Amino acid sequence: MGTLHLLFNAVTVIFIVATMFTAGLGATVAALRGVLTDVPLLTLSLIANMVAIPLLGWGIGALFGLPTASFIALVLVASSPGGPFGAKLAMVQKGALLPYVWVL
Numbered sequence: 001m002g003t004l005h006l007l008f009n010a011v012t013v014i015f016i017v018a019t020m021f022t023a024g025l026g027a028t029v030a031a032l033r034g035v036l037t038d039v040p041l042l043t044l045s046l047i048a049n050m051v052a053i054p055l056l057g058w059g060i061g062a063l064f065g066l067p068t069a070s071f072i073a074l075v076l077v078a079s080s081p082g083g084p085f086g087a088k089l090a091m092v093q094k095g096a097l098l099p100y101v102w103v104l
Contacts, residue, residue, distance in 0.1 A: 058074075060074065
C-alpha cells in the first residue's frame, strides 16, 4: 500500500507541474498583459473563483446532507486554489493543508 501511495503522490505532482508548465509556455507576455488589463474579465473571474465556486461547494454539501466533517472538507476544497490538486500538492510538499476561507 505504501508503494501505491508513493506512486500516486509522484503522479499527482508530475501532473500538476506539467499542467502549470504547459500553461506557462502557452501564454505570452502580451496575452497576460491583455488579460490583466481587462478589469471586467478579471473582476468576474475573481468573483467566480472566490465566491461562486465556494458557494457551489456549500450548496452541494447542503443538498446531499453531508456530515459536518465532509461538508467542511467539500467547502475547503471548493475554496482552495486548484481545487483538490492544490490541496494534494500541499500535502505532498508537507505544507499547510488549510487554505484561506472567505467567510460570508
